[in-house]
Amino acid sequence: MDSDRPDQALGATATWTAAVRAMESARPDPLFSDPWAAALAGTVGAAWIAQRSPDSVAPMVLRTRYFDDFLHTLVFERGIRQVVLLAAGLDTRAFRLAWPDQTTLFELEQAPVLQYKEDVLRSQGASPACTRRVVAADLTGPWQEALFANGFNREAPTGWLLEGCLFYLPGEVMVALLDEVARLAAPGSWLGFDIVNSEVLASPWTRPWVEMQAQQGAPWLGTLDDPVGFLAERGWTTSLTQAGQPDANHGRWSLPVIPTNMPGMPHNWFVVAQKPPSGP
Numbered sequence: 001m002d003s004d005r006p007d008q009a010l011g012a013t014a015t016w017t018a019a020v021r022a023m024e025s026a027r028p029d030p031l032f033s034d035p036w037a038a039a040l041a042g043t044v045g046a047a048w049i050a051q052r053s054p055d056s057v058a059p060m061v062l063r064t065r066y067f068d069d070f071l072h073t074l075v076f077e078r079g080i081r082q083v084v085l086l087a088a089g090l091d092t093r094a095f096r097l098a099w100p101d102q103t104t105l106f107e108l109e110q111a112p113v114l115q116y117k118e119d120v121l122r123s124q125g126a127s128p129a130c131t132r133r134v135v136a137a138d139l140t141g142p143w144q145e146a147l148f149a150n151g152f153n154r155e156a157p158t159g160w161l162l163e164g165c166l167f168y169l170p171g172e173v174m175v176a177l178l179d180e181v182a183r184l185a186a187p188g189s190w191l192g193f194d195i196v197n198s199e200v201l202a203s204p205w206t207r208p209w210v211e212m213q214a215q216q217g218a219p220w221l222g223t224l225d226d227p228v229g230f231l232a233e234r235g236w237t238t239s240l241t242q243a244g245q246p247d248a249n250h251g252r253w254s255l256p257v258i259p260t261n262m263p264g265m266p267h268n269w270f271v272v273a274q275k276p277p278s279g280p
Contacts, residue, residue, distance in 0.1 A: 014089035019045030031065040059243040074159040087165035099130035111136040157188035167220040174222035182234040188277040203266040236273035
């Protein structure tokens with residue numbers, strides 16, 4: 001993938017997300033700073049963000065900050081030293097966040113996206129702030145052995161993050177991926193992801209965005225209507241929030257805020273879950 005012609009639609013969506021980070025970083029009051037985002041976004045991302053209003057991408061900005069804070073809490077307050085970013089895309093957290101000593105961060109992504117990312121970051125002189133291990137893998141197929149081969153410690157409590165990816169997967173693929181994370185996660189591990197409910201795909205409030213995605217070759221497919229129950233069946237204790245709630249607002253949310261669990265409404269949830277530690 002290059003900045004003018006991504007290899008595939010999901011590669012293009014990574015440039016969109018980078019463009020959102022670049023736009024936010026250029027503000028006088030940014031919620032995060034990503035000095036490499038504009039270069040990673042390239043012309044594809046720049047063209048996409050030029051057609052979006054700041055309010056329309058506010059959920060993506062707030063999602064980024066929310067999961068930045070999630071990872072900060074894990075490593076600085078909960079002692080996690082192993083982090084896995086699944087479908088890492090053009091994520092730069094290994095470079096732009098502070099990390100404690102001895103933190104290892106794994107980035108799993110398809111090889112063409114990783115190659116583009118490595119080329120851009122190298123050209124920018126970027127250096128990671130932790131031990132960074134890049135793993136070329138397709139999450140719709142076998143990926144576990146590639147993770148193990150790069151030094152993943154299955155016995156260590158781990159922070160798992162799947163940001164901005166699950167709704168692009170067919171339901172059965174999404175479930176299989178979350179099942180595999182549950183299988184690999186040691187006691188004391190944490191999981192973060194964002195997911196929409198089925199109302200998002202049909203609601204008149206969210207349908208225009210869903211249709212835009214589909215028209216640009218990246219339809220939203222995967223949904224969960226009860227993330228808490230779904231994860232409880234797999235051994236996780238879960239909490240939900242969404243853009244606009246007090247922990248995901250930062251004065252940027254201009255729309256009415258609906259209750260996180262209100263039935264019959266479209267929800268784009270930020271999900272955080274813990275696999276309880278083993279005994280004393």
